[in-house]
Amino acid sequence: xxxxxxxxxxxxxxxxxxxxxxxxxxxxxxxxxxxxxxxxxxxxxxxxxxxxxxxxxxxxxxxxxxxxxxxxxxxxxxxxxxxxxxxxxxxxxxxxxxxxxxxxxxxxxxxxxxxxxxxxxxxxxxxxxxxxx
Amino acid sequence: xxxxxxxxxxxxxxxxxxxxxxxxxxxxxxxxxxxxxxxxxxxxxxxxxxxxxxxxxxxxxxxxxxxxxxxxxxxxxxxxxxxxxxxxxx
Numbered sequence: 628x629x630x631x632x633x634x635x636x637x638x639x640x641x642x643x644x645x646x647x648x649x650x651x652x653x654x655x656x657x658x659x660x661x662x663x664x665x666x667x668x669x670x671x672x673x674x675x676x677x678x679x680x681x682x683x684x685x686x687x688x689x690x691x692x693x694x695x696x697x698x699x700x701x702x703x704x705x706x707x708x709x710x711x712x713x714x715x716x717x718x719x720x721x722x723x724x725x726x727x728x729x730x731x732x733x734x735x736x737x738x739x740x741x742x743x744x745x746x747x748x749x750x751x752x753x754x755x756x757x758x759x760x
Numbered sequence: 761x762x763x764x765x766x767x768x769x770x771x772x773x774x775x776x777x778x779x780x781x782x783x784x785x786x787x788x789x790x791x792x793x794x795x796x797x798x799x800x801x802x803x804x805x806x807x808x809x810x811x812x813x814x815x816x817x818x819x820x821x822x823x824x825x826x827x828x829x830x831x832x833x834x835x836x837x838x839x840x841x842x843x844x845x846x847x848x849x850x
Contacts, residue, residue: 740788
C-alpha cells in the first residue's frame with residue numbers, strides 16, 4: 628500500500644485564499660504524502676472560479692490512483708462539470724458533494740492512508756454527517 | 761477468530777487536529793475495527809472528523825478498543841500517538 632500512488636485532492640473555491648488555506652490545513656492534518664492542489668479565484672485573481680485554474684490543479688494533483696475534486700459552492704460545481712465534459716484525464720476523477728473544509732480534511736486523511744478514489748470520495752461525502760460539537 | 765484489545769491513557773494535553781489526523785491515518789492501516797472513547801462519547805478512530813469531534817481535553821482518560829486480527833498492534837499504535845502527541849498544541 629505504501630508504495631502505491633495516493634489519490635490527489637483538488638480544492639475548487641471562489642477565493643484563492645480559501646482554497647490555499649484549506650489545502651494548508653488539510654495537508655497538516657493529513658501529515659503530508661498527499662498532493663492537494665488549490666484552484667481558487669478567477670484568472671485575474673478575483674472572486675470567482677476559473678476553468679483554467681481547475682484544469683491545472685487536476686493535472687497537478689492527478690496521480691495514477693486518481694483525483695477527488697471538492698467544490699465550495701454552486702458555480703464551482705458548474706466550472707468543474709464544464710471541465711470534465713470537455714476534457715479526459717488519465718486517471719479516475721470524482722466530484723465530491725461535501726462540506727468544503729471538513730470534506731477536504733477527511734478526504735486527505737483517507738488518501739494518506741492509501742484509500743482509493745471511491746474511499747476518498749466516500750470519506751469526503753460522509754463529512755456532511757460529522758458533528759463538531 | 762478475531763482478537764480484541766483495550767488500553768487507556770490519560771491525556772497530558774488537548775487532542776488537537778494534527779494528532780487526530782495521525783490517529784486516523786494510522787488506524788486506517790489496520791484491519792481491526794478501532795474505537796476511541798472518552799466518557800460517554802465514542803469515535804471510529806479511522807474517521808478524523810469523529811476523532812476531532814470527541815473534543816478530548818487534557819486530564820481526560822481516553823480508551824482505545826480494537827477488535828480484529830491485528831487488534832493488539834492497533835491499540836499499541838494508537839496509545840503511542842496519544843502519549844506522544846497530546847502535550848503539543850495544533
